[in-house]
Amino acid sequence: MSQDVPATVANIDLATLTDVVRQDQRSPAFELREWTVAPLGHHKIIDTTGGLYCVSGRGYDERGERPWSVVLKILNSDNVSDQRHWAYWKREVLAYQSGLLASLPAPLAAPRCYGVREVEGGAWIWMEHIVEAGERRWGLAEYALAAQHLGAFGGAYLTGTPLPDVPWLSDGFFASAFAPDDWWAPHMDPSQPGNTWENPMTQRWYPEPAKGWTIGLWSEVQRFTAAMDRLPQVFSHLDAHRRNLMLRAGADGQPETVAIDWAFSGRGPVGADAAALVFTSLFYFEREPATAAELERAVLDGYRAGLRSAGWGGDEGLSRRGSRAQGGSRPAGFLPGGTGFI
Known part of the structure; x- marks a missing residue:
């Protein structure tokens, strides 16, 4: 594991991760072999962004063995209580929990959400790892x-x-x-x-x-x-x-x-x-x-x-x-x- 990964993330509960990956793979019988956690680069603007991590590994089901990857986003709570405030920390959590982001008008979409866990001091959002087609630099x-x-x-x-x-x-x-x-x-x-x-x-x-x-x-x-x-x-x-x-x-x-x-x-x-x-x-x-x-x-x-x-x-x-x-x-x-x- 990377030294930039906190222990709470490095020691993810196996049952939780298995459920997340089974959703990602659309396979209720998928079993995990090994996995690693690595920080994803992102530009932190406000303090409520606690971390962004790619959790990836290999697993198998009746279709054989294959790689998988998912994203964990960690949010920190703050003392902003006004839900309409521009930087309300829990907005993305609620947007995923409500199902709002699962039914956006196409062809715009949000990553699939595999679970939201509210923890002391914030929340964890498990989501799809988006792999972009094409070059990083857009024309x-x-x-x-x-x-x-x-x-x-x-x-x-x-x-x-x-x-x-x-x-x-x-x-x-x-x-x-x-x-x-x-x-x-x-x-x-x-x-x-x-x-x-x-x-x-x-x-x-x-x-x-x-x-x-x-x-x-x-x-x-x-x-x-x-x-x-x-x-x-x-x-x-x-x-x-x-x-x-x-x-x-x-x-x-x-x-x-x-x-x-x-x-x-x-x-x-x-x-x-x-x-x-x-x-x-x-x-x-x-x-x-x-x-x-x-x-x-x-x-x-x-x-x-x-x-x-x-x-x-x-x-x-x-x-x-x-x-x-x-x-x-x-x-x-x-x-x-x-x-x-x-």
Whole structure:
């Protein structure tokens, strides 16, 4: 076992793991031989992400011996009690427990869930290990296809699929994240101690006049969030950037996009997931910043095609407004405020 694997994970109960793998293999008689646990690389943004691990090995049933692999995601609880808060720690747990993520409008999907165990101080989620088809570095065609799937997903809620009516989904994600009494607002305030403008990386990326321009944009962030609320609302992932999306062939052989990490999911304006696919992917340098304009064109074209495939005949310009409204709030707050996470 890797030294980066805690003992509680390394010493997984055999009965629990056997049940998980039998679900994954769709074989009630599957027996395990040996297995190992290894940490999966991920970018930790909030403290509620406790760890991500790949558990893999070999096993057998009447069809013979074969390899298997599953993922264990560990979440840490915190003192946020507002279930609508943008960073409510238990949201993904409840989304899987409720079955919401098992019946998403195709061709968007979430990993299959094999069990949720609530433990002292958090929860464990056992899920499918997604193996992506194709290259790690996406071209414009892959971004456009994922955007089309996101558009079809969002479009379903504009053409008859009811929005999930549960109290634990986020509602007004950016209004919550950028609220004056939350973490981000004082972090962006140059007069507050420990603000982002004291970070050498922020100073390097945001010299004057970019710093002044960004602070001015930040002062308008509530206008952006109000504009989002006036747009048609859909169930949204709200963190649908490249690192959280994987392309593969679905059960019917057709391409599908599997979205992981549903911790921020909830009500959002049409176009919100397109904004994340553009701006947050650029934030993580999944595309060169110089390609931002062509990336946005490819993603918005794909997203609108997805809306049409869902049967939505509304004003396609609304999706661009939703994307731009979210896109405007991201460079205003998320980009300079998030430099400490890189």
